[in-house]
Amino acid sequence: MNKMQEYQELTVIIPTLNEEPNIGKLIDRITTLFPGIHIIVADDGSKDRTQEIVKEFHEKNPNVILLDRSKEKIHGLTASVYDSIMICKTPYFFVIDGDFQHPPEKIDDGFKLLRQGCDLVVGYREKVENWGLIRKLISWGATMIGKVSLLIRRRPRVRDIMSGFFGGNTEKVRALLRSNTKITPQGYKILFDILKQTPRNWRLCEFPYVFKNRVEGKSKIGKKHIIAFIKSAIF
Ligand SMILES: Nc1nc2c(ncn2[C@@H]2O[C@H](COP(=O)(O)OP(=O)(O)O)[C@@H](O)[C@H]2O)c(=O)[nH]1
Ligand SMILES: [Mg+2]
Numbered sequence: 617m618n619k620m621q622e623y624q625e626l627t628v629i630i631p632t633l634n635e636e637p638n639i640g641k642l643i644d645r646i647t648t649l650f651p652g653i654h655i656i657v658a659d660d661g662s663k664d665r666t667q668e669i670v671k672e673f674h675e676k677n678p679n680v681i682l683l684d685r686s687k688e689k690i691h692g693l694t695a696s697v698y699d700s701i702m703i704c705k706t707p708y709f710f711v712i713d714g715d716f717q718h719p720p721e722k723i724d725d726g727f728k729l730l731r732q733g734c735d736l737v738v739g740y741r742e743k744v745e746n747w748g749l750i751r752k753l754i755s756w757g758a759t760m761i762g763k764v765s766l767l768i769r770r771r772p773r774v775r776d777i778m779s780g781f782f783g784g785n786t787e788k789v790r791a792l793l794r795s796n797t798k799i800t801p802q803g804y805k806i807l808f809d810i811l812k813q814t815p816r817n818w819r820l821c822e823f824p825y826v827f828k829n830r831v832e833g834k835s836k837i838g839k840k841h842i843i844a845f846i847k848s849a850i851f
Contacts, residue, residue, distance in 0.1 A: 619650075619651065619652075620651045620652040621652065622652075622727075622731075623650040623651060623652040623653040623727075624652040624653070624654070624706070625706050625707050625708055625731075626650070626653055626654065626706055626708045626709070626710060626723075626727050626730075627653075627654040627655065627656055627700075627704045627705070627706045627708070627709045627710070627786075628646055628650075628653060628654070628655045628656070628709075628710050628711075628712055628723060629655075629656050629658060629697055629700040629701070629704070629709055629710065629711045629712070630642065630643075630655065630656070630657045630658070630711075630712055630713070630714045631658045631659075631660070631693050631696040631697055631700075631711070631713070631714065632657055632658065632659045632660070632662060632666050632714040633659070633660050633661070633662055633666075633836050634662045634663060634664050634666060634833060634834070634836075635662065635664075635666050635714040635715060635833055636662070636664035636665045636666050636669065636833070637832035637833050638714055638715050638716055638832050638833055639657065639666050639669050639670060639714055640669045640673075641716075642712075642714060642716060642720065643655060643657075643669075643670070643673050643680060645720045646712075646720050646723070647673075647677065647679075647680070649720060649721060649723075649724070650723065650724070650727075652679070653679065654679045654680075654681075654704075654705065654706055655673075655679065655680045655681070656681055656683055656700045656703070656704065657670045657680070657681070657682050657683065657714070658683040658685060658696035658697065658699060658700045659682060659683065659684060659685060659686070659696075660685045660686065660688075660691045660692070660696055661684075661685065661686030661687075661691070662686075667682055667684060667686075670682040683696070683699060683700055683703065685699065690801045690802060692801065692802050692803060692804055693780070693803070693804035693805075693806065694799065694800060694801055694802070694803040694804060694805070694806040694809065695801045695802070697711055697806045698793060698799065698801065698806060701784075701786065701789060701790055701793060702790065702793075704786050704790075706786060707785065707786055707787070708727065708730040708731070708783060708784070708785060708786060709783055709784060709786050709789075710723050710726050710727065710730075710737075710782070710783030711780060711781065711782055711783065712780075712781060713780055713781070715830050715831075715832070715833055716828060716830070716831060716832075717827055717828050717829070717830055718739070718780070718781040718825065718827070718828075719825055719826065719828065722739060722781075722823070722825045723783075725739075725823040725825075726739060726781075726782070726783045726823060727783070729821040729823065730783055730784070730785060732821075733819060734785075734819045734820065734821035735784060735785050735788050735789075735818040735819045735820065736774075736782065736783075736784045736785075736789070736810070736814065736818060736819075736820050736821070737782060737783045737784065737820075737821045737822070737823070738774045738775075738776060738779050738781075738782040738807065738820065738821070738822050738823075739776070739779055739781035739782060739822070739823055739824070739825045740774065740775040740776035740779060740822055740823070740824055740825070741776055741779070741824075741825065741826070741827040742824035742825060742826055743826045743827070744826075744827045745826065745827065745828055745829045746829055754842060755778065758778060758842065758845055758846065758849075759776075759777060759778055761846060761849045761850075762777045762778065762808055762845070762849050763777060764849075765812070765849040765850065766811055766812065769812060770816070771811055771812060771813075771814055771816070772811070772814055772816055772818065772820050773811070774811070774820055774822055775822055776822075777807065777808050777811055778805055778807070778808060778845075779807055780805075780807070781825060782807050784810075788818070789810065792810060792813055792814070792815075793810070795813075796809070796810075796813050798812050798813055798848075800844060800847070800848040802844060803841070803844045803845065803848055804837065804841045804844070804845070805845055805848070808845070808848065808849070809848065812848075
């Protein structure tokens with residue numbers, strides 16, 4: 617298979633909320649790096665030009681599609697990624713943030729592992745650029761709670777259970793999501809929800825990446841997301 621045919625088997629899922637300064641550059645980057653690739657941008661009702669930009673790309677390249685979730689009842693990262701996996705038409709998918717905090721070129725590391733037969737592939741943050749002490753503490757605390765929760769549930773664990781940079785075998789993950797009663801649609805850590813239900817015989821694979829600073833636009837993650845996560849770890 618040539619490179620183009622290979623990438624036709626992969627859909628990159630990008631959840632967005634007001635990523636006008638980033639989304640065009642990111643789509644450009646991904647489609648240049650990986651010709652033939654499919655992209656779903658799951659937008660929760662951006663008030664800037666994010667949606668228009670994605671539509672412009674769609675005109676030129678039908679593999680790039682906008683999932684407009686602005687009128688959905690439930691918004692958020694989990695619901696957006698969930699809906700994208702449900703409509704994904706390729707054997708593999710990979711989720712990436714729309715703000716360049718995840719390095720697009722590393723999608724290839726994940727894709728290789730998926731093609732080698734991994735069911736779930738999780739990027740782990742090898743280094744985090746410039747996080748303040750508070751953010752580090754919150755992240756560490758939440759990860760600890762989450763890991764204990766997975767241990768008690770006797771589920772397989774990965775280094776970064778909070779990762780937003782992960783991918784999977786579409787059919788397997790979709791089947792798991794469909795039968796899953798533990799999804800927190802309002803949440804923002806769908807990977808953790810998946811791990812809570814992952815069968816022990818699944819092949820889980822990992823690769824490292826550097827989590828960069830956000831250069832353009834603003835973070836939307838706040839206290840309510842952290843509280844939602846802690847709840848999802850306990851129940
Ligand atoms: N669809 C959707 N995307 C979101 C939402 N909140 C954040 N995002 C996107 O998810 C990615 C990560 O969010 P971000 O705010 O950068 O989180 P942080 O990196 O943890 O500070 C970015 O691409 C955001 O645009 C949401 O409610 N819905
Ligand atoms: Mg971010």
